Amino acid sequence: MNDGGLAVVRMKPLGAGGGGGERSSASGAPSGVTFSAPKAEVTVDGRLFSYPSHVIAPEMDQQALYDAFMPVNMQAFVDGVNVNVIAYGQTGSGKTHTVFGPPGILARAAAGELGDGVDQDYGLFPRGVLGAVDTVGKLRQEGIAAVLTASAVELSIMGNEDMLARSETAVRRAANDGAGTSQWSSAALGVALDKASDPPRLCGMTELPLDSPADVRLLCGALATRNTAGTLMNNTSSRSHCFAFLTLRVLKDEAGVARVRTSRFQFVDLAGSERLKDAHGASVSWKEGGEALNGMLTNYSLTMLSACVRGLVEAKRKRAKFSFRAFLSDLVDLLQESMTGDAATACFVCLSQAPTNLVHSKFALDFGEVFAQLSAPRPRATKPVPLALLAKQTNATLGEARRALQGSKSGGRLGSRLSRDGG
Ligand SMILES: Nc1ncnc2c1ncn2[C@@H]1O[C@H](COP(=O)(O)OP(=O)(O)OP(=O)(O)O)[C@@H](O)[C@H]1O
Numbered sequence: 001m002n003d004g005g006l007a008v009v010r011m012k013p014l015g016a017g018g019g020g021g022e023r024s025s026a027s028g029a030p031s032g033v034t035f036s037a038p039k040a041e042v043t044v045d046g047r048l049f050s051y052p053s054h055v056i057a058p059e060m061d062q063q064a065l066y067d068a069f070m071p072v073n074m075q076a077f078v079d080g081v082n083v084n085v086i087a088y089g090q091t092g093s094g095k096t097h098t099v100f101g102p103p104g105i106l107a108r109a110a111a112g113e114l115g116d117g118v119d120q121d122y123g124l125f126p127r128g129v130l131g132a133v134d135t136v137g138k139l140r141q142e143g144i145a146a147v148l149t150a151s152a153v154e155l156s157i158m159g160n161e162d163m164l165a166r167s168e169t170a171v172r173r174a175a176n177d178g179a180g181t182s183q184w185s186s187a188a189l190g191v192a193l194d195k196a197s198d199p200p201r202l203c204g205m206t207e208l209p210l211d212s213p214a215d216v217r218l219l220c221g222a223l224a225t226r227n228t229a230g231t232l233m234n235n236t237s238s239r240s241h242c243f244a245f246l247t248l249r250v251l252k253d254e255a256g257v258a259r260v261r262t263s264r265f266q267f268v269d270l271a272g273s274e275r276l277k278d279a280h281g282a283s284v285s286w287k288e289g290g291e292a293l294n295g296m297l298t299n300y301s302l303t304m305l306s307a308c309v310r311g312l313v314e315a316k317r318k319r320a321k322f323s324f325r326a327f328l329s330d331l332v333d334l335l336q337e338s339m340t341g342d343a344a345t346a347c348f349v350c351l352s353q354a355p356t357n358l359v360h361s362k363f364a365l366d367f368g369e370v371f372a373q374l375s376a377p378r379p380r381a382t383k384p385v386p387l388a389l390l391a392k393q394t395n396a397t398l399g400e401a402r403r404a405l406q407g408s409k410s411g412g413r414l415g416s417r418l419s420r421d422g423g
Pocket residue numbers: 011012013016017018058089090091092093094095096097098101102103234236237238239270271272273350
């Protein structure tokens with residue numbers, strides 16, 4: 001495994017659960033989906049897809065998946081390269097399972113039920129977090145100054161939500177300390193996209209320093225607040241795109257100048273692509289209307305992503321100019337580095353074998369096919385920034401934040417472990 005996993009298809013086990021389309025597979029109906037892991041091929045409804053670099057058989061467990069694809073990407077991250085791990089696929093096909101684990105696992109981890117080590121059901125992210133914490137500990141033992149932080153953001157129609165700030169509000173509310181009684185609003189916890197930075201970055205989100213098992217539990221608790229809802233296709237369907245970030249800052253001495261190199265690892269659990277009729281039924285009631293609208297707009301951002309990838313591949317073929325500016329979607333901006341090849345990238349197309357899902361399965365494989373034609377990754381380590389400059393910028397940001405908070409009702413009280421990210 002040395003390409004990091006640019007075009008991987010992961011087959012969901014027949015009848016693995018989740019409701020909806022899987023029921024028919026569980027009952028043993030002919031599925032119309034065949035695959036060969038050794039040949040890395042999938043056939044859906046008679047159409048052969050032979051582009052995948054790997055086809056993951058349903059019996060491959062979470063540990064084996066991590067071992068096959070993640071060490072090379074984790075090493076790149078530690079070496080200063082930005083990395084994106086993306087799960088794409090129709091609703092209920094196993095994206096959240098791949099990135100985070102089965103339903104409820106993060107809440108159990110947050111409650112301390114799973115201990116401080118790697119649980120067998122953990123997906124790529126919790127495993128990556130524990131691996132990164134371990135690595136940073138080793139760097140520190142070698143005398144290298146390194147800081148690892150985590151952030152988590154949901155991209156939804158209500159705006160981009162800071163999951164750590166939201167969960168802290170929830171914790172305060174539960175503790176009934178009187179500080180967090182208001183409902184969430186995007187104005188209070190929203191995270192903006194800074195398009196001026198290169199590449200575009202989310203800013204204004206909480207960064208949680210990861211130093212101890214308690215920090216990892218806090219992070220799991222924040223991710224467990226993911227916005228999910230039951231649909232006809234998945235009992236616990238994620239209704240948003242979820243970005244979980246690890247940021248690593250390492251202090252280096254270069255020719256007598258102290259510099260900080262920053263690399264970012266984005267774990268991306270995309271919301272499911274779905275046909276509204278399949279997910280919500282032919283007649284959507286008022287009660288379900290909000291969810292259906294959410295699904296429609298989520299599909300819109302996925303369509304935008306797909307159009308961008310296709311446009312870029314076509315522009316490269318014709319040697320024409322291409323600009324990301326036309327695509328009005330934070331999702332596109334945040335994944336830009338994967339499209340240009342500047343970030344190390346693993347893309348997992350998750351696939352259901354259920355006969356009722358054949359059309360969706362073909363859509364998902366179509367996306368993977370185009371994505372696989374993007375530039376081969378040629379990731380470079382990010383450029384270290386002088387520590388003095390970073391300190392100046394951070395102080396300026398803190399000053400602005402203080403001024404903005406002056407007079408605000410809450411006084412900007414945040415938990416002692418949380419700090420606001422300046423960008
Ligand atoms: N490889 C797998 N092994 C075992 N169970 C799986 C696997 N993939 C998915 N499942 C199970 O199938 C169900 C649906 O999966 P999951 O919620 O991850 O789908 P999803 O693609 O994230 O859906 P949505 O887009 O609707 O959020 C879950 O119960 C999950 O644990």
